Amino acid sequence: MRDRKVLVVGASRGIGRTIAQHLARSGAHVALAGRSTELLAETVREHPDRTVAIGCDVGDADECATAVGRAAEDLGGLDALVYAVGAFRFGEMADTSAADWHAVFDTNVIGAALVTQAALPHLKAAGGNAIYLSSDSALHQPPWVGIGPYICSKVALERMVQCWQYENPDIAFSTLAIGPTASSVRERQPEGARFGAIWQEKGQMNGRQLDPSEHAAMVAHILASPARIGTVTIVPR
Template identity: 35%
Template sequence: MDFTGKKVIVTGATRGIGYATAEAFLRAGARVAVNGRSQASVDAAMATLGSNTVSAPGDISKADVCQAMVTDAVEALGGLNVLVTNAGVFFRGSIEETDEAAWDYVLDANLKGLFFCSRAALPALKASKGNIVHVASESGLNGYAETTAYCASKGAVVNLTRSMAIELAPDVRVNCVCPGAVETDMARAGFAIDGDEEAGLDRQRSQYPVGRIGTPEEVAKAILYLASDDAGFINAAALPMEGGATAGG
């Protein structure tokens, strides 16, 4: 896929799926604004991502930070073709353990931040006839115990994708990816069994029809496809990429 000269913002690009996505866009010729919570984490990622990047630090769980971060990034890039709203957090706990702080922690990053980054990017995306790819989750398609706030946030992203796509057509396409477990820091910590991260990942691997979990690079490739002109007729899609886990069985 060719993104030569295209301008892209990736939120949460300092590690995991976001980092792999930034890397893939750069390899395809794009210029990428790298968002992460802190300047230090953004600087560290940019040191290995290379020179075709611009710095876009900011905690996207706050609406005013989303607005400022996106406005500055669009100015630094000189426009915008693609917004990837990838930044997100995970919380595992029973419903009783999900207090207001945990709820706000998850929903503010995974849903509110995603919405307000999108909203801030609209003038530039409408001007370029660009598109948005949200990173939802398999947890937005299925319900799972002990991750109620996370599942609620990702389910909301799936339907927000449809709603935004209808409102913004034909100017701006909006799609989302719904990955199953992907080998990143989030999955290692989030699925650990009594602190044993490898045991947690093994249990995840055994639960997927394909006998493994995903890689950040696989998710990045799907994001690039949805963002590309090749996917010009794809709008409002929620792409499951979970080895068939949500298909039934």
């Protein structure tokens, strides 16, 4: 990972922040992008020689383009993109508003497309990597109740990544489907506890959670590997 130039979008908190910190400790130069610039600045203070903070709202096309341009300029190029942003709304499908659908898809799918579009010339020049965080919940049958829009967005994201790969064979596109993780969005939204209990009752979750460092280590492995790694799923034992 030494001296790799990586843009991590969604690095303000949670898994994205852990990934950015892990890559910086591993020797990479990392641009951290996100909406919470104060939280980004905290991470930069931990690794001042290897990180830069860039404010970015992925719901704004201009901000996506500007953030990628700044990252490439500050790092002296761009070898890899990690899209770790994820919007979550709890509730059954019948109670989901149009605003909720837009919030989830604008962040999880359209934002990923806008950032990728802006990063494409840099990644092509480097023969680089693009990694997108998905969810193992997108694979489950029957689907998990209470997160329908989120599941739909992650299925769309994974298919979109396949389309990017087909059109750009010189770039290694990967999807990392993550399982239940400590400090995830479920702890930040009260409804998460209610639906989490339902998932455990139905046997869709075993109550165990992963540490975000597990995902960070896998991202580093994908970036350092000479292999093209298409899809990886990480779940608790």
